Amino acid sequence: MNVPHAHVIGDPIAQSKSPLIHGFWLEKLGIAGRYKARHVEPGELGDYLGKYRGDGSWIGCNVTMPHKRAIMGHLDQIDPVAQKLGAVNTVVRQENGALIGFNTDADGFLEPLIPTLKAQHLFRMARIIGTGGAARAIIAALAHNGFTLVVAGRNPDKARALLDEIAPEGEHHAIHLSHFADPTDFAFDDREGCLDLVINASPLGMRGNPELRFDWSHAPPGSIAYDIVTDPLDTPFLKAARDVGHPVIDGLSMLVGQAAIAFEKFFGVSPPREHDDTLRALLIR
Template sequence: MSTPFAHVIGDPIAQSKSPLIHGFWLEKLGIAGRYKARHVKPGELGAYLSKHRENGSWIGCNVTMPHKQTILPHLDALDPVAELLGAVNTVVRQENGTLIGFNTDAPGFLEPLQPVLKSQHLFRMARIIGTGGAARAIIAALSDNGFTLVVAGRNPAKARALLDELAGDGEHHAIGIDHFRQPTDFAFDDREGCCDLVINASPLGMAGNPELVFDWSHAPPRSIAYDIVTNPVETPFLKAARAAGHPTINGLSMLIGQAAIAFEKFFGAPPPRDHDAELQELLIK
């Protein structure tokens, strides 16, 4: 049998860091496998999947924009998380050619938060900026972990609809994104024993996009700032958070967490996570 291989597909795709991540792990583990980026335009998606599902060496693909939702009709089955979110970012080919869709956004997002989430808290609140596909996964994941959510978007009605669909019961709030631009003199209550997150789940701050304007007077003391943007890794949002005394999590943490789940599904072995620091350095270069 020829060498097993997987792809990451999208349009555009040249910016993807996934080949570097998977290639790094394959080399560290000495696994005979290949992982490459493939530029697949929207009109080519069906043909790409039809061709590769017949290839016994193709073990699957990761899926980026704009295919995360349009790929659904081409798949044979979805895991429960992908079905809930209505989006797929990992496709795994079974031996009989069946294609199963997964979504690793939620567990990938939660992974760097696990040390915090293991603790008991009196109250958990997250301020989430963005209403796109990543925000869907983040809303569902944090709701499942007992967070009260405030979702900010350009269209508050869309933010409200996401909360109603994905967050279940609770006093969740939808607001306009401009709410966080101006300073506030709000006096936060005692946050000892509480867990607060401020998450940029939007493209704001990404190279080529406008900066995210967030005034850190809106965040309680010790709030964790989490930016899912990976280019640049050190966003103005994170720099401002650090300057205001907040701990930070960058987008590479989520990216690596997502990739780790997909890697094990593709190649049948957990990646060597003791090399994460080395991998992050490579990804930043």
């Protein structure tokens, strides 16, 4: 009997936590399945898919940088959400060998916010730092949930183009990243009944990258700080937010959330989320 197996592919890939997450869920559920990391360089993408497309036990792969856009040209079908975002992070093989691409970033990002989003708010605003692939998904997810967006990047024109493409409705704003770097004495109005988010959707603050310069005087009281970086998990951005009293959400929340969606697509069952605390403890070792 062939054991169903899936991969996560990227370049580099050794740092991926996905094998640990999926392996943990497979073990808890007693499912005979495997999930491993595969190093695939950009020039090898077509060969990789050609090799596994005909493997009946291969059920698909998660896709990380730098393949999220390039892989779209190798697929037979692309889910409308992934098509809109212009990126695929999950490929599912059908029984006939057809490959379908999905993007789980938006739903994975929203998962830890769902209890908050169920409440009614007078106004919702999000400050989003970054203009890459993750930012595209986050912009789409928050615009769909009634947020006014401020997108900050090194190139404000790119930020504006993202908003015009993904969230053309609404009075959204594009600014330079440096706007948030220095203190401000802006007097925020009464934010009772409002929901404010500050999101780092960039690699800034990730190990080996420059630190994100964000002064928390730019955030209204009660703003939720959300950093999608997972290495380190407790970034300087989150530490500074916590120090001035803001609630925080770290990158594992999005990572586990999007993995849960992919796991169900691969193995046909929901992962055992009642063990999230144990899983998180393993991931931060």
